[in-house]
Amino acid sequence: MESFLNRYRNITVLFLVIFGQLLLLAVQVKSDRNVPVIRVWTVTAITPFARVLEAVRGGGVGFFRNYIFLHNADAENRRLRDEVNRLKMDNIFLRDQLNTADRAHALALFQQTTQSKTLAAIVIASGAGVNSKVDFVDRGSGSGVERGMAVVTPDGIVGKVVAVYPTASQIELMTDADFAAGVISQKNGVRGTFKGQGSPMGLVDYVSNSEKVEVGERFYTSGDDRIFPRGFPVGVVKSVHPGAPFQQVLVAPSGFEHGLDEVLIVVEGVHREIPPVQTANQPVYIASPPPDADAVRSEAAAQAGAAPTEADKLRAVYEAAGEAQGHVYGQGYKPPDLLKLPAPGSAPAPAAAGGAKAAPAAPSPAAATASPPTVPPAAGHSPGPSTAPAAGPAAAGAGAPAQKAAPNPRLANQAAGAQSGTSGH
Amino acid sequence: MDYPGGRVLLSSQREGQSTHYSLRVLILVPLAAILFQVYVPQFFDFLHFLELPMLVVVYFALMRRSQMGGLFLGALVGIAQDSLTTKPLGMYGIVKTLVGYFAASVSVRFDVEHNLIRGMLCFFFYLFHQCLYWVMERALLGHQPPFEMQSWLVQGGLNALVGLALFHFLDKLRSST
Numbered sequence: 073m074e075s076f077l078n079r080y081r082n083i084t085v086l087f088l089v090i091f092g093q094l095l096l097l098a099v100q101v102k103s104d105r106n107v108p109v110i111r112v113w114t115v116t117a118i119t120p121f122a123r124v125l126e127a128v129r130g131g132g133v134g135f136f137r138n139y140i141f142l143h144n145a146d147a148e149n150r151r152l153r154d155e156v157n158r159l160k161m162d163n164i165f166l167r168d169q170l171n172t173a174d175r176a177h178a179l180a181l182f183q184q185t186t187q188s189k190t191l192a193a194i195v196i197a198s199g200a201g202v203n204s205k206v207d208f209v210d211r212g213s214g215s216g217v218e219r220g221m222a223v224v225t226p227d228g229i230v231g232k233v234v235a236v237y238p239t240a241s242q243i244e245l246m247t248d249a250d251f252a253a254g255v256i257s258q259k260n261g262v263r264g265t266f267k268g269q270g271s272p273m274g275l276v277d278y279v280s281n282s283e284k285v286e287v288g289e290r291f292y293t294s295g296d297d298r299i300f301p302r303g304f305p306v307g308v309v310k311s312v313h314p315g316a317p318f319q320q321v322l323v324a325p326s327g328f329e330h331g332l333d334e335v336l337i338v339v340e341g342v343h344r345e346i347p348p349v350q351t352a353n354q355p356v357y358i359a360s361p362p363p364d365a366d367a368v369r370s371e372a373a374a375q376a377g378a379a380p381t382e383a384d385k386l387r388a389v390y391e392a393a394g395e396a397q398g399h400v401y402g403q404g405y406k407p408p409d410l411l412k413l414p415a416p417g418s419a420p421a422p423a424a425a426g427g428a429k430a431a432p433a434a435p436s437p438a439a440a441t442a443s444p445p446t447v448p449p450a451a452g453h454s455p456g457p458s459t460a461p462a463a464g465p466a467a468a469g470a471g472a473p474a475q476k477a478a479p480n481p482r483l484a485n486q487a488a489g490a491q492s493g494t495s496g497h
Numbered sequence: 498m499d500y501p502g503g504r505v506l507l508s509s510q511r512e513g514q515s516t517h518y519s520l521r522v523l524i525l526v527p528l529a530a531i532l533f534q535v536y537v538p539q540f541f542d543f544l545h546f547l548e549l550p551m552l553v554v555v556y557f558a559l560m561r562r563s564q565m566g567g568l569f570l571g572a573l574v575g576i577a578q579d580s581l582t583t584k585p586l587g588m589y590g591i592v593k594t595l596v597g598y599f600a601a602s603v604s605v606r607f608d609v610e611h612n613l614i615r616g617m618l619c620f621f622f623y624l625f626h627q628c629l630y631w632v633m634e635r636a637l638l639g640h641q642p643p644f645e646m647q648s649w650l651v652q653g654g655l656n657a658l659v660g661l662a663l664f665h666f667l668d669k670l671r672s673s674t
Contacts, residue, residue, distance in 0.1 A: 082564040086598050089572050093587035093594065096576075097637055100585035109637070 172333060179334050182226035188301055189340035190224070191215060195332055196240065205248035205268065207231070211337060212239045220299055222338040228305035228327035229253065229293060230335055243335070246274060246306075246325050254296035255306045255323075259289050259349050266291065266306055266323060274307060276321040281314050285321050292346050303344025516560040517672045526667065527553050527574045535581050546652040548623060550574045552660045554593050555622050556667050558600035559609040571597025585638070592629045596622050612661055619660035623653040 101109040137144065183190050193209035211217050213236045221233045223243050231251065235242035244251050251268035255276055262283045264276040279285060289309045295302030307323035314320075380388075390410070394401055399408040530549040538545045554574050558567030575593030579586045600622060607614045627649045634640045 082568075082598070085565060086568050086594070089568055089594050090591055093572065093576070093590045094637075096590075097585050097587035100587075101638060 171331070175330055175334055178226050178330075179336060183336060186336075187342040187344065188338050189342075190336040191217065191339050193217075193223075193241070193335050193337055195243075195335060205231075205245035205251075205270065206234070207243045207245060207332065208240050209243055209335060209337070210240060212237045212241050214238050216339055217241045217337055222300045222304075222341060223335050224300075224304055224338060225327050225330070225332070225335055227329045228307065228325065229300055230325075230327035230332060232299055233337065241337070246327065247272060252297070253300050253306065254294040255291040256294040256302075256346060257285055257289050257291055257309075258346055259286065260284050261346075263294055263296070264291075264321065272324070273310065273322045274325055276309075276323050277318060279319045279321050280317075281319055283319070285309060285312050285319060287312055290326075291323055295343050301338060301341030301343050303346055515562045518557070518561070518670060519672050522670045522672075523557065523570070526557075526670070527570070527577075531574065531577055531581065534578065546655055547659060548626065548656055549659075549663070550578050550589075551593060551596060551623065551626050552619060552656060552663055553667075554597045555600045555619060555660070556664050558597040559604040559615070559618065560667075560671075562601060562604045562609075564598050564601040567597030567601030568594045569597075571595070588630065588633055588637070591633065592626050595629065596626055599625070615664050616657040616661050619657040620653045623656045624649055627653075 098109040179192060183192060191211055193211040193215075195207045196210045197208040198206070209223075217233060217236050219233055219236050222229060223231045223233060229246060231243045231245040231248070232253075233241050234244040246253065246266065246268050247270065248268045249270040251266075251274075253266045254263070255266045256263050260283070262279055262285050264279040267275045267277050269275055276285075276291060287309050291306040291309065293300035293302055293304040293306055305326050307325040307327075309321055310324050311322045312319060390408075391401075393399075393410065393412065394408050397408045397412070399406075527550065530553040533549050534547070538547075554567070554571045557570055561567070571593035572590050575588075575590035576586055578589040578593070582589075600618065603618060607618070609615065609618075631642055631644060634642050
């Protein structure tokens with residue numbers, strides 16, 4: 073080494089001196105962008121190595137992070153899984169809250185619309201026995217609950233009160249093996265007794281083989297048991313098998329469809345009509361025509377204050393011409409001479425042509441406003457669409473009584489029943 | 498110093514003997530050359546072609562036959578010359594460092610006492626000095642100086658003539674050993 077340095081000492085010193093002066097130059101000289109050349113040189117000389125080093129470092133770190141240090145990924149996965157689980161629990165909790173709010177709203181709505189007097193209660197506990205289908209609710213004798221009262225939800229019946237305590241009551245669910253209730257089918261009116269079986273499905277007993285029960289048909293309470301008022305949903309027929317001596321009709325209870333957190337205890341039951349079957353092609357109710365269509369039409373036109381149309385005027389002209397020529401429209405073969413029409417001004421008013429029974433053509437605004445149908449809210453449980461056409465013409469008649477336009481005995485009965493039910497409260 | 502047969506090339510490095518100068522000469526002569534370079538042309542504009550500092554460096558490098566001495570002398574003279582110009586320090590320094598180094602390197606092969614050799618070396622090193630400075634000015638400073646080879650050739654010849662006279666004068670300043 074020493075000999076090498078001695079041999080090339082001069083050239084080495086030369087390079088060192090030149091290099092030193094180049095550095096001196098670089099310190100002084102500035103580039104076009106007013107940056108010292110030494111900085112430009114330094115950056116130019118350093119950056120490729122720095123880039124290579126950074127690439128090596130980044131690659132190495134990435135390699136170690138992605139392939140070697142997998143425990144970090146595993147820990148992060150665990151953390152993310154925990155977070156996902158926590159979010160799922162939050163989601164379930166919020167959904168439950170939402171469902172609870174929906175159920176409470178539905179319960180309150182049902183409680184307001186049902187004719188029966190009910191008492192809202194919350195299920196606070198369930199029976200201790202494995203086979204016993206009983207629950208406890210937070211209403212007891214202090215709230216007026218008595219043994220034997222029906223327990224329902226907006227979806228249907230759920231059971232009955234079998235024991236009452238001061239602050240709570242025990243409910244025997246309809247799936248309990250000891251439960252029984254009188255039921256009636258919706259479509260064919262087949263009567264039977266719903267019995268719990270200790271399973272989710274119930275059995276409608278005492279249905280003879282000759283009676284027709286269809287799968288998918290709904291059963292409602294018949295009111296015969298003096299516990300459940302008539303007209304509450306019980307369940308849907310899932311299977312029908314002939315048996316001896318009665319059919320085996322299995323029914324899925326509908327009262328548990330949306331859970332059983334809140335229930336209604338029927339304090340005073342009011343019987344309801346069994347709703348008719350909703351078919352795809354439901355027959356449309358057409359009301360009977362009013363006794364005097366022309367009178368009603370002219371009366372309606374007069375009361376509405378509407379001016380006679382051009383057709384009315386033309387018809388009045390033709391009728392006047394026929395009367396003047398002694399022609400009765402629809403009779404005889406010789407038509408009236410339509411060239412001898414009276415002057416338009418001499419023709420009677422269309423309303424008068426319709427009948428002199430026209431009412432004064434200045435009805436009060438209150439009369440022009442159609443009075444609401446007198447069908448009670450109970451009619452809402454009966455086929456609504458059938459009542460609308462009945463009330464429609466009457467309402468269009470601007471104040472004509474509904475009974476006059478819709479002499480439907482069934483509606484009358486419903487209205488009477490509803491009023492009596494309402495008064496029953 | 499005379500060599501037998503009037504040869505231009507030396508047969509061996511041992512034939513070449515270094516010449517010694519006093520320290521005062523080694524300091525004052527370059528300083529005088531630099532002063533002349535910056536002072537005299539202000540009054541005699543035609544003397545701008547003279548490059549006395551380079552000639553001094555060449556002379557001492559040739560006569561001392563020391564590469565180390567030549568490059569350091571060239572560096573010092575060049576930086577001193579740079580400090581008296583508006584150019585960045587190091588431009589003349591680098592050029593004269595290389596001139597001193599190469600002159601000292603050449604001196605071991607040539608008979609530097611020969612006038613023809615001295616004249617040719619002065620001419621050659623002047624061209625080398627000018628060309629290298631031109632290259633550095635373009636490369637390091639980003640300037641666009643004109644490439645005046647014809648002028649450089651003429652000036653190189655004139656510097657060679659002046660160098661011959663200067664070398665004869667400097668030969669009188671040798672130390673008597």
